[in-house]
Amino acid sequence: MSPRVGLYPGSFDPVHVGHVDLVHRASRITDRLVVAVLVNPAKTCRFTVEERVDLLEEVFADHDDVEIATFDGLLVDFAKQVGANVVVRGLRAVSDFDYEFSMAHMNRRLQPEIETVCLMAAPDYTYLSSRLVKEVAGLGGDVANLVPPTVLRALQAG
Numbered sequence: 001m002s003p004r005v006g007l008y009p010g011s012f013d014p015v016h017v018g019h020v021d022l023v024h025r026a027s028r029i030t031d032r033l034v035v036a037v038l039v040n041p042a043k044t045c046r047f048t049v050e051e052r053v054d055l056l057e058e059v060f061a062d063h064d065d066v067e068i069a070t071f072d073g074l075l076v077d078f079a080k081q082v083g084a085n086v087v088v089r090g091l092r093a094v095s096d097f098d099y100e101f102s103m104a105h106m107n108r109r110l111q112p113e114i115e116t117v118c119l120m121a122a123p124d125y126t127y128l129s130s131r132l133v134k135e136v137a138g139l140g141g142d143v144a145n146l147v148p149p150t151v152l153r154a155l156q157a158g
C-alpha cells in the first residue's frame with residue numbers, strides 16, 4: 001500500500017493550540033504530514049511567511065513525521081508536488097463548513113485522486129482562531145494557554 005501523505009494547509013498566523021491538536025491527530029492517521037503555509041501577498045499578516053515557518057518548525061521539532069513547507073498557487077498542484085493524497089482541514093463550527101465544502105469539491109474536480117478529510121476541532125478549541133489570538137494579545141490579554149511558548153514570546157516581542 002502506498003504511504004498516506006497528508007497536507008495540512010493554512011495561514012498559521014500564528015500557529016495556536018487548535019492547530020497543534022489537529023496536527024497531532026492528523027499525524028496519527030497519516031504516515032507523513034506536510035504542514036504548508038500559504039504564501040498570499042494579498043493578505044496582510046502579523047508574521048512574515050518565514051517567521052510563521054520558523055515558529056512551526058520549532059513547535060514540531062520533535063515530530064519526525066511532520067514537515068513544514070510553503071506554497072502558492074493551486075493547493076492540488078502542491079499536493080501532487082509533495083506526493084500528498086489527503087488534504088487535512090479543521091472544522092470549528094458550521095461557519096467553517098460552507099468554505100471547506102466548496103473547496104473540497106473544487107479540489108476534487110481539479111484532482112479527483114486527492115481526498116479532503118476534515119477533522120472536528122477539539123471541544124476546548126472550537127472558538128479559537130489566529131485572529132482572536134492576535135486581537136487579545138494585542139490588547140494585553142493573556143493567551144499563554146492558547147499558543148505554544150515560542151509563539152507567546154514572538155507575540156510579546158512586538
Ligand code: ADP
Pocket residue numbers: 009010011012013017018019022088089090091092096120121122125126127128129130
Ligand atoms: P486559513 O487562513 O486557511 O483559515 P488557518 O491558519 O486559520 O487558515 O487554519 C488552517 C486550518 O486549521 C483550517 O482548516 C482551519 O479550519 C483549521 N483550524 C483553525 N483553527 C482551528 C482550531 N481551533 N481547531 C481546529 N482546527 C482549526
